[in-house]
Amino acid sequence: MRLEYFQMIDRIIEVDLEAGRLRAACTVPKESTIFEGHFPSYPLMPGVLLIECMAQTAGWLVCMRGRFAAMPFLAGVKEGKFRTLVFPGDRLEFEGSVVHEGSGYTVAECTGQRDGKKVCDAQLTFRIMPYPSPQFREAFFTWGERLELPIKELAR
Amino acid sequence: MATTFDKVADIIAETCDIPRESIKPESHATKDLEIDSLDFLDIAFAIDKAFNIKLPLEQWTQEVNDGQASTEKYFVLKNLSTRIDELVAAKGA
Numbered sequence: 507m508r509l510e511y512f513q514m515i516d517r518i519i520e521v522d523l524e525a526g527r528l529r530a531a532c533t534v535p536k537e538s539t540i541f542e543g544h545f546p547s548y549p550l551m552p553g554v555l556l557i558e559c560m561a562q563t564a565g566w567l568v569c570m571r572g573r574f575a576a577m578p579f580l581a582g583v584k585e586g587k588f589r590t591l592v593f594p595g596d597r598l599e600f601e602g603s604v605v606h607e608g609s610g611y612t613v614a615e616c617t618g619q620r621d622g623k624k625v626c627d628a629q630l631t632f633r634i635m636p637y638p639s640p641q642f643r644e645a646f647f648t649w650g651e652r653l654e655l656p657i658k659e660l661a662r
Numbered sequence: 663m664a665t666t667f668d669k670v671a672d673i674i675a676e677t678c679d680i681p682r683e684s685i686k687p688e689s690h691a692t693k694d695l696e697i698d699s700l701d702f703l704d705i706a707f708a709i710d711k712a713f714n715i716k717l718p719l720e721q722w723t724q725e726v727n728d729g730q731a732s733t734e735k736y737f738v739l740k741n742l743s744t745r746i747d748e749l750v751a752a753k754g755a
Contacts, residue, residue: 581703582704607716608717609717609720609721610720611703631704633703
């Protein structure tokens with residue numbers, strides 16, 4: 507997890523595009539400037555960043571289902587729950603699944619687990635929009651390739 | 663049996679916290695009810711689920727932006743209800 511770059515996912519464990527399901531893993535860094543404020547002497551992974559973990563997990567799934575033709579932008583979070591505290595060094599696993607693919611939007615669900623126990627879950631709505639620029643698209647693809655996503659196979 | 667308009671109005675009332683009695687067949691979703699695009703996504707999701715269809719929002723938006731259709735055609739609720747009925751009928755055909 508590269509917190510300062512908002513790159514929350516370390517690797518994709520499994521993808522089932524037909525079923526609309528993706529599992530991803532990451533490790534919360536042991537040190538980050540974020541933990542100096544959240545909180546002094548009691549570092550905790552902020553809940554908003556767990557939402558970002560879920561959004562990126564489900565977001566990559568939405569990208570792949572759409573063959574990277576457009577970009578999913580997070581538009582809504584419902585029923586976001588943080589069931590236990592998450593600490594620096596924790597190894598997390600997220601599972602995203604598609605609930606509904608509408609015209610120009612997708613609704614997904616995602617859960618996060620630590621050692622097989624649920625730590626968070628939410629329903630996420632993404633607005634599917636064109637890439638803002640070719641440069642953005644290339645940078646986004648580079649990010650996906652770092653996660654070993656089959657972008658070339660799906661997008662081109 | 664509830665009409666398509668009744669179901670749509672119930673969805674809008676629940677999704678957007680708008681009093682049900684203020685939602686009329688002649689109401690325009692954005693101009694009269696002031697539903698923004700994010701709330702309309704929630705409404706579209708609820709309509710898609712309730713009627714087992716996929717509202718072609720991207721196509722409608724394109725038609726409006728290109729000047730081929732007025733927003734009234736899709737966003738006045740009695741017209742939206744007609745569009746839903748057409749989509750349901752096309753699915754069953």
